[in-house]
Amino acid sequence: MASVNAQIKRGSAELAVLTLLAEHPLHGYEIAKQIEEQTGGVLRFDMASLYPMLHRLERKSWVNAQWQILPNGRRRRCYQLTASGRKQIAPLRAQWRAFFRALQSVTGFQNA
Amino acid sequence: MPNWQQVVRKKFGVLGICSPEFAEELAAHLEDRYEALRCEGLSAEVAFQHTMGQIEGRRRVWLVIRFLQEELMSGFITKIALPGLLTYAAACVFYRALALNCIQPRVIWLLGGQLPLWWWCLLPICGTLGAVLSQRKGRSRRQRMAAVLFPSAILGTSVLMIFVVGFTISGFVNHYQLVFARLESLGIEPPGFGLIPAAFSLLGAGIAEIGTKKSRLA
Numbered sequence: 111m112a113s114v115n116a117q118i119k120r121g122s123a124e125l126a127v128l129t130l131l132a133e134h135p136l137h138g139y140e141i142a143k144q145i146e147e148q149t150g151g152v153l154r155f156d157m158a159s160l161y162p163m164l165h166r167l168e169r170k171s172w173v174n175a176q177w178q179i180l181p182n183g184r185r186r187r188c189y190q191l192t193a194s195g196r197k198q199i200a201p202l203r204a205q206w207r208a209f210f211r212a213l214q215s216v217t218g219f220q221n222a
Numbered sequence: 223m224p225n226w227q228q229v230v231r232k233k234f235g236v237l238g239i240c241s242p243e244f245a246e247e248l249a250a251h252l253e254d255r256y257e258a259l260r261c262e263g264l265s266a267e268v269a270f271q272h273t274m275g276q277i278e279g280r281r282r283v284w285l286v287i288r289f290l291q292e293e294l295m296s297g298f299i300t301k302i303a304l305p306g307l308l309t310y311a312a313a314c315v316f317y318r319a320l321a322l323n324c325i326q327p328r329v330i331w332l333l334g335g336q337l338p339l340w341w342w343c344l345l346p347i348c349g350t351l352g353a354v355l356s357q358r359k360g361r362s363r364r365q366r367m368a369a370v371l372f373p374s375a376i377l378g379t380s381v382l383m384i385f386v387v388g389f390t391i392s393g394f395v396n397h398y399q400l401v402f403a404r405l406e407s408l409g410i411e412p413p414g415f416g417l418i419p420a421a422f423s424l425l426g427a428g429i430a431e432i433g434t435k436k437s438r439l440a
Contacts (some may be wrong), residue, residue: 138247139254157251157276158285161244162292187247 123163125202126153128195132175137186138164164189172198224270233277234286252276286312 126145130136134143141164142155155163167173172195178188226249234245252273259269277285 131266137250139251143258144355151275157248158281158288159248161251161285162288165289167293184250184253185246206249 123155123159125206128191128199129173131189131191131197132199135188135190137188233282
């Protein structure tokens with residue numbers, strides 16, 4: 111599978127993470143794992159991309175993080191989408207949709 | 223099972239980017255990764271090597287850079303540039319007001335008057351007031367430091383450029399005189415210029431710090 115340019119990946123990361131967290135709270139490793147699995151390995155976030163971004167989203171109050179004890183007794187910092195974060199998803203999706211439409215009109219690229 | 227918290231502290235503790243909370247979060251990530259690899263059937267040693275690969279070499283450098291970048295560049299204008307520059311501007315105005323009233327600051331020559339390096343050393347202090355005030359809004363120590371260093375970085379670069387230009391034009395013999403002439407033509411009088419703004423900033427920083435402590439006690 112072709113790998114994705116770093117710039118595009120960075121731009122799409124926030125949308126991917128917010129969309130995942132809209133379903134249920136997750137901790138950092140789960141976020142990275144689920145994104146990798148759901149995209150068949152095309153989008154892969156290492157620690158250097160993931161945690162600074164999660165902390166940035168937290169500073170923007172789009173997500174909040176809380177330490178939770180998992181059923182296996184381990185402490186994990188779980189990220190949960192806030193109301194403010196939920197409001198960002200629709201505009202971000204619209205931006206990306208507009209971007210893909212523009213790209214499509216230039217390149218003739220069609221969705222699979 | 224390796225002690226991942228210890229590993230993270232060893233890798234990032236010296237660099238000062240790791241708060242205990244962040245260290246624990248990174249350690250948790252590594253622990254999950256290690257266990258996943260073990261579940262895939264890798265031996266403990268291989269799984270450990272693979273996991274360590276996430277925080278070694280260029281990935282380690284990249285993590286440090288990205289973390290600092292995120293922290294310092296978020297709201298750079300409001301958190302770092304403006305506090306630093308406004309404080310410095312206020313200090314300069316104060317100094318000018320004193321000079322207009324013929325209260326000239328005392329001149330201290332530490333390097334025989336040839337190289338005002340000590341003046342450069344004083345410049346970082348000029349950002350202190352804004353930086354300490356910014357602390358009250360929850361900004362981190364690194365951001366305060368960046369705010370403190372920002373005006374001096376700009377001025378230091380400017381003065382360095384003047385030095386380079388002066389050196390290029392006049393050669394080894396008289397470039398110091400040329401540099402001083404250039405600085406004076408820009409309205410920068412090195413010896414006194416540094417002391418009063420520095421004192422002013424320190425005073426402001428002290429007041430802000432006392433205010434912060436009082437509000438904490440209350």
